[in-house]
Amino acid sequence: MGLLSLGTPLEWHESSQYSEHVRKNGIEQLLYVFRAANARKEDPLLWGDEVEYMICVIDDARRNAVLAIDDDEVLLELNTEDKGMCDAHNASFHPEYGRFMIEATPAEPYRGFVNQYVEENMAQRRALAEGKLRERGADLLSLAVFPRMGCPGFTDVPQVWSSHNAASRSLYLPDQVINRHARFPTLTANIRTRRGEKVCINVPMYQDEKTPKGDDTVVERDWFTPEDQEAVLASKPGHIYMDGMGFGMGSSCLQLTFQAPNVDKARYLYDSLVNFAPVLLAATAASPAFKGWLADQDVRWDVISASVDDRTPYERSEEPLLPKYNNGHGYTSKAHPQRIPKSRYSAVDLYLGGNPFFDRKYNDTNVPLNESALEKLQTNHLFPMDYDLARHFSHLFIRDPLVVFQERVDQDNQNSTDHFENIQSTNWQTLRFKPPTQAAIPGNNSTPGWRVEFRPMEIHVTDFENAAYSNFLFLIVECLLKFSNEINAYLPMSQVWQNMQTAHRRDAVVLEKFHWKKSFTNEATGEYSFAEIFQNSGFGIFPQFIDRILKHKNIVASSWTDLQNSSDAGQKRLYYYLKLVFDRATGVLPTTANFLREYITHHPSYQKDSRLSSEINYDLLKMMSRITHLDDSKGELSKFLGKEIADFLANRI
Ligand code: ADP
Ligand code: MG
Ligand code: MG
Ligand code: MG
Ligand code: MG
Ligand code: MG
16 A cells, blocks of 8 residues: 545445445446556566564563554654655555554565565665664564553553544544544444444454453443444453454554566466465464453454454344344445355455366355446456456455545546555455556556465564565465466365465464365365475475476575575575475474464463463563564574574574
8 A cells, every 4th residue: 555645535324325336437447457458468577575563662661562653653754754765775664554553565676586685675674664763762563463452551642542432432442543544544434334333353262271251351331322232242252352443454464466477377376376375374373362362363364354344244144233223234335235255354255267277166165246247347348358357356346445535536437446446455355466557558667567466474573584485475476477387276265265264273384284286287185284285295385386496497406405505695595584484384493373372371470361461461572572683692583483593593603
């Protein structure tokens, strides 16, 4: 997301009057894009990452660590008075949902394999933001989840509840955690209003000796009727209960966007990465605690999914919590509402097809479509789309636009993609197929072409880890594009959805099996452990993708492990990137989630009750801050990344 344009975001009852207008014109804009850019070819493999950070205040005098919600000026400054400095370091900073969040990307995308430059660029971004925050007494951490978000006193503003939180109406999150730009509180309020209830998130609680029967922070309040009565009905025994968009959209991830040479290869790349998404979600697990409780799951994904779930009770096929209020059904402007099995933030729904390995039978799940969009996309004078691609977009277009800006209701469909992007960018799936704009005619290389975004991975605290996962995925992408005539990565979508659930389980990496290809040259699939998925010679990621592309590039003779003895500093570093991914995926090293859970349960003040006190939280964040800065003075880095990697990073080998 770039800098936000100014304008007046409409509240739901006004905004929803334009829903059909936005969909209709959005489809037309998309058709103009295809007409302009369909024949584009041979675009280079440009790519880039997005890293999300949290601004924290770690107060050593009080031994307390909180989220900082009044330092967002820093983001403004980075985009204005510091812009020249940022450009000079190829760094770009973006707003995010949380007022305590900053997103950073390279200003110019990487071109092909750039290896350690990814980490160098990430380090420069971190240094730029961190330098400014330090002057203000704040810290920057790339944490997936702030473990005590929503607990009493979790921010640095003492009077944070002096105003009522009309946007989210959460019992736990004041509206001051939301980005100040009017789009974000409006988005929050519109999701809640459309749904007809507050969003509802129940995460299984980690069960320890003295864990209570349920979340004892569930209370009634009397600020908002009926929302303040929902918690008791919505919360489930044995679960952590959360009720605000910020619990999900206030968590952080690592996203990667890749440009494909042409539209067909972009579709192939998208389809081929579909099942890498749940596997790499589990492999990067870093979220063992929410709202001051240890969770019995390791990742943030379904928390975000529920945190922006705008479906009405009818669409969800559920009874409303309080039928006497909330209209009984939420508020959609649709004349004929559909049943919708999944949140608009969820795993990919449909393969895009368009290559010889694809078969429609792989799209074997229940995915509702916008039938009139489906028809229009296939039958029009601008660009008649094939059925499979039309089906993908017509699924995205079952959703209402969440926020319409008054000033942008009327647009020129030949030159704007605003209405299309309104629907597209609020369909938050594990992958995003990113079309270009109408300016992307063949030969106009000043504007991006067809891209695929990989979105499931959790963020890590060190630049080293984030660069490792980025380079790992880059090599997989390069391999897929290079051998696109040979690699058949399809498996039934229903199996991918199952993998997505499996990926949430505690220690899935070592305890669970995932659906995976038995062979990448035919249809066969099986259920395998991570050890097999990563290292089996016939279908494992390292032999089949990493070794294959490294050999093709003449970087190694037989295996990635050859890199260890390379005299080239970059290649040696690549060895440690790959080793980190490999060792975590095969259980040699803990995932971040496992490491944090172990830390919490072994903390001297832990009461075996699944609670994360502010004292534990402080010690935990202190430790993560040391690890962020590769400080191994207490041996934590060695424990976290293994001695060999820690020694390498601390220049001991
Ligand atoms: P969004 O939030 O919509 O996903 P961002 O602009 O935050 O988009 O991030 C997009 C990423 O894509 C950045 O890392 C950027 O460097 C990268 N990028 C920019 N142009 C291209 C391109 N032509 N091809 C691939 N990646 C690109
Ligand atoms: Mg972004
Ligand atoms: Mg974004
Ligand atoms: Mg401050
Ligand atoms: Mg982001
Ligand atoms: Mg993104």
